[in-house]
Amino acid sequence: MPELTRYMEPTMENNKVTNLLTDPLDVINIGLEGFATELKQQGVAVTHVDWSPPAAGDPKIADLLSKLGT
């Protein structure tokens, strides 16, 4: 049996989910451009990233780079 994740009660200071539900949405879209187009049509602030696979398309190196904060 896999170990159960321990659920940590978020504190009021670090729980930003409430802000997501109340602040205006400002979306960064990475991937399907159609999602950005539709949000824009609805008047939602959206920035579409002109993305291409990082690390010359090597997912393992891309994963490593993301962990290093780059």
Place this chain on the structure above:
Amino acid sequence: MSSTIINEVRRGFYLDSVALMRFSRAIASLDGIEEAALMMASPSNRQIMADAGLLDATSDGAEGGDLIIGIRAVNAEAAETARAEANLLLDTPTGAQGEGQSWRPKSLRAAVKARPDANLALISVAGDFAAAEARKALRRGLHVMMFSDNVSIADELALKREAQSLGLLVMGPDCGTAIINGTPLAFANKVTDGDIGVIGASGTGTQEITCLISQGGGGISHAIGVGGRDLKDEIGGITTLMALDALDADPKTRHIVLISKPPAAAVAARVVERIAASQKTFTVCFIGAESWQLPDNASLALSLKAAAEQALGGRALFADFQAGALAQPAPAAKVRGLFSGGTLCAEVQTLFKAAGEQVMSNAAIPGVLDLAAPADAHKIIDLGSDEYTQGRPHPMIDPSVRDQALQDAIKDKSVGVILLDVVIGYGAHNDPAGHLVDSLGTALAGDTLIIASVTGTDADPQNRRGQITKLQAAGILVAPCNADATVLALACIRLNR
């Protein structure tokens, strides 16, 4: 005469999968082309192209960041014409580029620098890269909605734990639907604003429930997607529990609907404990579960329609719909369900099972036979599952995924009723009803009854009423919701007996 195969590799050239699917179809439809695909050269895509007989040695060195043009044609001339057309399409500016948008960030880091108030990353890149992008987003303080699938459960757990420690939400992976403060994200509908919150481990389940609540005079505060695996033991319901906290604290939300497949027992216990601690009321729909021990402030709904009715305070939906009066004798005894929505497919199975009918499915709920079982039963198929969508877009984006299965069902003399969903809204095909009617063509004049429902609202870009009118004009029986379409199908096959 043997075919000609042409490959061309574009190094470091990226386009999203939907754009590439569109181009692939355009090239495949050219004269003299047997098969064609334009795909990023990930290992899984290369396998799909190899299986389709589209690769030659030219593409051997292609890597994940490269694009492969693969064409198989009746002769070299047709292949070269198609290659030229493919290159023309790839070099034509798309979307916002064509509209002259001056600057587009090349990375999430650049985007956040330009938009310091950004609060949500919507990620739909290929699964191999999705976890890395999600991690970058979390570390820049963004909540994440991961539409991408094919993300490992280990990555999902790591991301959700990191998000939890930062007080951020990870919706997904494989999260198709969310509505945040009235804004539909990815595959979602324009519903009425209101005081009912939804937490959904299921995209189409959330779509059906939010639309039914909206049609029934209620409204949605927020619909938070959690991803299909959140309530499994391995993840422990991290996002579901955070969403419960958020909606419980949200003054706009009065009642909360939770929709999921039946969760792991230990996870369910913690979710139920969290519900019991709330002052708000809950509707719980663990689709496929017939009973569940819930606290006094929560009630179990056996179907999506029942969940919407309970959320509306017990108001009956579509009370004037009389399946018995509309039913026609089915010409044969079996129902074939062909669904683009996985949870709509599950709802049908639930209702068939409750009616004592033997059902089989490729996405079987507990107590339903697997499609491979040697049985003479109704077949209810989820066309959005992996075996139908590998290398192809989801049927909600590309309804042609259903075309062949429809023709097969019409030719099958044991099938008396074909039961369908038509799902509209943001993200979905711009006219799925029109496509369905066109693909049926003259088959509509046959004996087989076709019954459908349309998940969506009149405020959606496709307009639900307009979609229903198209279906009805073609002779398709349209019920007001998926559950009612199922009841109508059952009534039709009973008249056959």
